[in-house]
Each structure stands twice: as C-alpha cells, then as structure tokens.
Amino acid sequence: MAxxxxxxxxxxxxxxxxxxxxxxxxxxxxxxxxxxxxxxxxVNQPKDQPVPFSHRHHAGELGIDCRYCHTSVEESSFAxxxxxxxxxxxxxxxxxxxxxxxxxxxxxxxxxxxxxxxxNALPDFVYFNHSIHIHxxxxxxxxxxxxxxMPLTWKANTLQMSWCLxxxxxxxxxVRPRDQVFNPNYQPPADQAVLGAQLVKEYQIQSxxxxxxxxx
Amino acid sequence: MSASHTxxxxxxxxxxxxxxxxxxSIILGRxxxxxxxxxLAVSISILxxxxxxxxxxxxxxxxxxxxxxxxxxxxxxxxxxxxxxIGHAGTLISAILLLLRQxxxxxxxxxxEAMTIFAVACAGAFPLLHMGRPWLFYWLMPYPNTMGTWPQxxxxxxxxxxxxxxxxxxxxxxxFVGMVPDLATLRDRAKNRLAQVVYGFLAMGWRxxxxxxxxxxxxxxxLAGLATPLVVSVHxxxxxxxxxxxxxxxxxxxxxxxxxxxAIYSGFAMVMTLSIPLRKLYQLEDFITMRHLDNMAKVMLAxxxxxxxxxxxxxxxxxxxxxxxxxxxxxxxxTGPYRNxxxxxxxxxxxxxxxxxxxxxxxxxxxxxxxxxxxxxxxxLERFIIVVTSLHRDFLPSSWGMYYPTRWDxxxxxxxxxxxxxxxxxxxxxxxxxxxxxMRGLVPAGSxxxxx
Numbered sequence: 071m072a073x074x075x076x077x078x079x080x081x082x083x084x085x086x087x088x089x090x091x092x093x094x095x096x097x098x099x100x101x102x103x104x105x106x107x108x109x110x111x112x113v114n115q116p117k118d119q120p121v122p123f124s125h126r127h128h129a130g131e132l133g134i135d136c137r138y139c140h141t142s143v144e145e146s147s148f149a150x151x152x153x154x155x156x157x158x159x160x161x162x163x164x165x166x167x168x169x170x171x172x173x174x175x176x177x178x179x180x181x182x183x184x185x186x187x188x189x190n191a192l193p194d195f196v197y198f199n200h201s202i203h204i205h206x207x208x209x210x211x212x213x214x215x216x217x218x219x220m221p222l223t224w225k226a227n228t229l230q231m232s233w234c235l236x237x238x239x240x241x242x243x244x245v246r247p248r249d250q251v252f253n254p255n256y257q258p259p260a261d262q263a264v265l266g267a268q269l270v271k272e273y274q275i276q277s278x279x280x281x282x283x284x285x286x
Numbered sequence: 287m288s289a290s291h292t293x294x295x296x297x298x299x300x301x302x303x304x305x306x307x308x309x310x311s312i313i314l315g316r317x318x319x320x321x322x323x324x325x326l327a328v329s330i331s332i333l334x335x336x337x338x339x340x341x342x343x344x345x346x347x348x349x350x351x352x353x354x355x356x357x358x359x360x361x362x363x364x365x366x367x368x369x370x371x372i373g374h375a376g377t378l379i380s381a382i383l384l385l386l387r388q389x390x391x392x393x394x395x396x397x398x399e400a401m402t403i404f405a406v407a408c409a410g411a412f413p414l415l416h417m418g419r420p421w422l423f424y425w426l427m428p429y430p431n432t433m434g435t436w437p438q439x440x441x442x443x444x445x446x447x448x449x450x451x452x453x454x455x456x457x458x459x460x461x462f463v464g465m466v467p468d469l470a471t472l473r474d475r476a477k478n479r480l481a482q483v484v485y486g487f488l489a490m491g492w493r494x495x496x497x498x499x500x501x502x503x504x505x506x507x508x509l510a511g512l513a514t515p516l517v518v519s520v521h522x523x524x525x526x527x528x529x530x531x532x533x534x535x536x537x538x539x540x541x542x543x544x545x546x547x548x549a550i551y552s553g554f555a556m557v558m559t560l561s562i563p564l565r566k567l568y569q570l571e572d573f574i575t576m577r578h579l580d581n582m583a584k585v586m587l588a589x590x591x592x593x594x595x596x597x598x599x600x601x602x603x604x605x606x607x608x609x610x611x612x613x614x615x616x617x618x619x620x621t622g623p624y625r626n627x628x629x630x631x632x633x634x635x636x637x638x639x640x641x642x643x644x645x646x647x648x649x650x651x652x653x654x655x656x657x658x659x660x661x662x663x664x665x666x667l668e669r670f671i672i673v674v675t676s677l678h679r680d681f682l683p684s685s686w687g688m689y690y691p692t693r694w695d696x697x698x699x700x701x702x703x704x705x706x707x708x709x710x711x712x713x714x715x716x717x718x719x720x721x722x723x724x725m726r727g728l729v730p731a732g733s734x735x736x737x738x
Contacts, residue, residue: 074486105432232434
C-alpha cells in the first residue's frame, strides 16, 4: 500500500505542534505589548488642537494658576474647560494681531465655542469627581503629569482602572499637602512615606476600592 | 442472578476482523442511510432556531427572556445544570468504570464520551449567553488586566468557570486519545484519498507498535485518573452555585452529593435514550447487548434512590430545622403555584423509576426507552423547581413574583437540543461510534476477559 503522507510530514507535525505553542506565546506577548503601547492607550501622544495652546507657556513660564481657567475644579466633578472669554481677558490686550490666535478671536466675535480636542476622558460608566481629589490633597500633576512642560497637551497616564486603583489602594504614596495641590512643579519629598502616612491621617483619606465607589 | 442468565457483553461468534468490519463499515462501508439524512436535517433545522434565538438575544439583551427580579436565574441556569449533569455519565463510564475494570463499559464508552462533550458544549452556551455581554467572557479568567483586579474568587460562579473548562478539556482529550487507534484503523481501511488524509491526520502517525500501545495504555490510565475526581467535583461545584447562596431551598449541605447522584442519574438516562435507537438502527445489538441496558438501568435505579433520599432529606430538614423560611419554601414547593411541576418531578424521578426493580422491565427495550425519557424529564423539572421555587418567594413578600419562560427561553433550550443532535449525527457518521480496538479486546474470551 502506498504511503498516504510523505516522510517530511513527521517533521511538519513536530514543528507545527511545538511551533503553535511558541506562536501562541508570541501572540499573547504581542497582544499584551499592543495593549500597553501608546497606540492603544494614547499616553504621551500630543494632540493637535484648533489653537496650539501651550500649558508649558501659560502654566509653566507665565505661572498662571490652574484655577484661572479650570474654574470649577474645586467645587465640581468637572474641572471645566474655559470659555473663549477667559482667553480674551489677556488676548484682547496682547498678541491681538497674531494669526495663530485668529480662531480665538473668531470664536469671540461669533460666540461659537472653540472645539478643543479632549485629551483626558473617562468612560461614562465611571463616576469621577475632581473636587474630592483636590480636597484630599491629590495634585493636578499626580494624574495629569508634568503639565508645565507640555507645549501641546498629552495624556500622561492611561486612566485605566488598574492605574486608578494604584492610588486608591495606596493613597499615602501620592498625597501631598493641600497648599501644594496646584503647584505644577511640586516634587514629592524624600520622606514621602512619613509625610504621606501623616497626611492620610490628617485629611482622613480612606482607601476606597469598592466597585460602587466609581461604578455607581 | 445466576451466571447462565446473564446476557454476554458481546454476542459470540465474532473475530477481530469481523468486529473491525462491523464498526468501521458504519462509516466507510455502506451508503449513508436515509434516516441519518432525515435526522441531520431535523437537527440542523432546530440548530437554526438556536442561532436565531442567540442572534436576537445578542441584539436585544437578556430582557427577551422571562428572567427578572425575583427570579433572575431562569432557563439559562436550569438548562446549564441539566446539560452538564447529562455529561457526567460519559465521564463515569469512561473513567471510573475503566479504573474499576468494568468490561461492559467498552461498547458504550465512546458515544457516552461524545455525549459528554456535546452536552458540555450545550451547557457552556447558557452561562455565556446569560452574561448579557458574552464577548467579555474572558473577564472570568484571571489574567493580568488593565482593571487591576482579579475575578471574585469567593464566588462559586468563578469556581464554575474552572470546573467546567477543566471538564471540557479533560473530556475532549480523553475522547480523542481513546480514538487514535480507531482513527488509524479507519485510515487503513479507507478507500478514498480524502478519508485517508483526514483520518491519517487525526491518527497522528499511529502504527500500532508495542511502544505506541504501551504509551496509549499509560495515557488512558492517566487521563482516567484525572477524569475520575471530575465526575464528583464538577457537579459539586455546580451545586455550590446554589448551596453557597443564603437562600431557603439552596443553602443545604446535602446539595453536592445529591447533585452528583442526580447528574449520573440523568446522564445514564440520556445514554439509554441514545443507545436504544442507535443499536437498533445500526444493528449493533450484538455489541450493545441487553446486559448493557440492564446494567444502566441498575445504575439509574441506584442513583435515583440517592436522589429520592435527597428530596426526602430536604423536606425533613425543612421541618427539623424549625426555620420559618425553610418550612415555607418546602410547603410552597408542594402546594404553591408550581406544585404541578413538583409533583410531576416526584412522579418522574422517584415513583415511576421504581419499576426498574423488576427484571421484566429491565429486559424490555421499549420500557427502558420510556423510562429513560421519564427520568430526563424529571431531572429537568428538578432543576426548574430548585431554581424557580426558591427564588420566586423568598424572604421579602413585597418582592414575590412569578417566573414565566418566554418563547425565546424555549427557543434557546430546544435550540441546544438541535446543537446536541447535530453534533451527535455528525459523530455517528464520521467517527467510530464504538471503540473498535477495545472491542477486539473482548473477543477471545467472549463475555469475560483476561485482557482490557
């Protein structure tokens, strides 16, 4: 009786059995790598905006307080995106002929808002409140990164649940004194472990990790 | 019972060659019988109903089912438990009876294992569909994820995931490994090229050398050793889905043994339901003899009695505990709005199967077939009663309600029967329905044997 399979089939079989194991491992690593990459998470990817607004210039070099524009951050869940009028408080006086700022002036004339491209967005099934984090001593840069060094704004953290939980499980590693919350150049002290534990106690910070804390 | 009256496990007059001929000719030899086409057509039509029901479910969500508060677990869980229970007979036959050297298992183990795998496939569909968003099923697996959380390991539903996926994997391996020598037989006997290549591929280069047989025997025993605890553990974990919940009618220590016995009970009933038409249609009465049917009937009788003891103890404990809710639950089962289901269940699972004590019944094929259907029905009703009556009137009378399955519930349930029988018909046509190599082992010594 003639052979059904060629001799080489033995090799092919062995290679495909072990090869598929290797391929499966490689695939899981590739998927893991992809899910952690900026391609998927959008971290460190500066976004083009209708006007190339620079936080480095305004918050870093000029030292304008975060709350000058993000007015509702201390009272509300939403920090607030400033209306065109806020821009015009200065730009009606300076750089009034700048071509770069023409969209701002156009918006002011027409009353139609600038359509900023959102950089940090949480899904709708997550409840997040800025004010409580501010009041418990979580600084702007803890989540938003080195904002004073961003010419165009980018997302500094993944905003994934594991990242949220990293702080919710160990707030003492991230908390800072309340008077430093809006300091974009704040660096945690060497004794953060001591200071953090003390602030957690003083500000009565709870480690809230119930599902319903955020998924209400 | 004297030995002379015991029917043999294989009729006399067979040789190695004639056993191989008879079983492999089902696949290779004769023309595909007309009843097979008819059966497959009917099964596939029902499978299409399943596809329709699932498609509509994915489009609209689980609201199309009759589930709601207070009965959040309706048909999905009833059918899951029913199917997974049916699978247990296959594992019992292939693993425990192999280790116990019960030779009569030989001719029924292959299709009982197939039944297990197909039943697990049907069972697995229900929790997946009940999730509402089945495409996120992988959230049930512990893997490093962006949520920074693990599944809730304290929940028996998570234990279920491991129990059932282990069960499916081991059953599939056991089935396939056991089939390799037979696939080689088919490869060697096949005339057309396609069949040779396909069976040859599946036979994985089996040459029947002494080394191959040695490894085959070792692998079978190892897999049997792995599968044996599963017979007990899988349905124990399934019973924990209920027993861990603090709900009258669920929170009982008797649940694990009572569920395992019920699983084997319904599983043997299903093996009987399948084997009776099978032996008739393929003229396999010489291989699946009256001895097999008699033994299966006895297993059903024994496990049925354990199940009956379970019902009795549930009732007894309700009153003995003095717990108001337990007492109310049992009275509600017996006299509440679902009382007809309860008493039909008692009739099907406890009263009618007592006829199996009579040898006259055990040697009557039609009677056994009817009894197997009765037990299948009874075991389905048992799960209905456990799930629905405990939930529909629990601690808070203001939230009492009724559970009515919708047409989509029925379409999904009947649809899985379509899935099951489609797979079964394909199996009958393309794979050896009886283990050829093992049957050859029964030939020399006839009804007894010195070799496995």
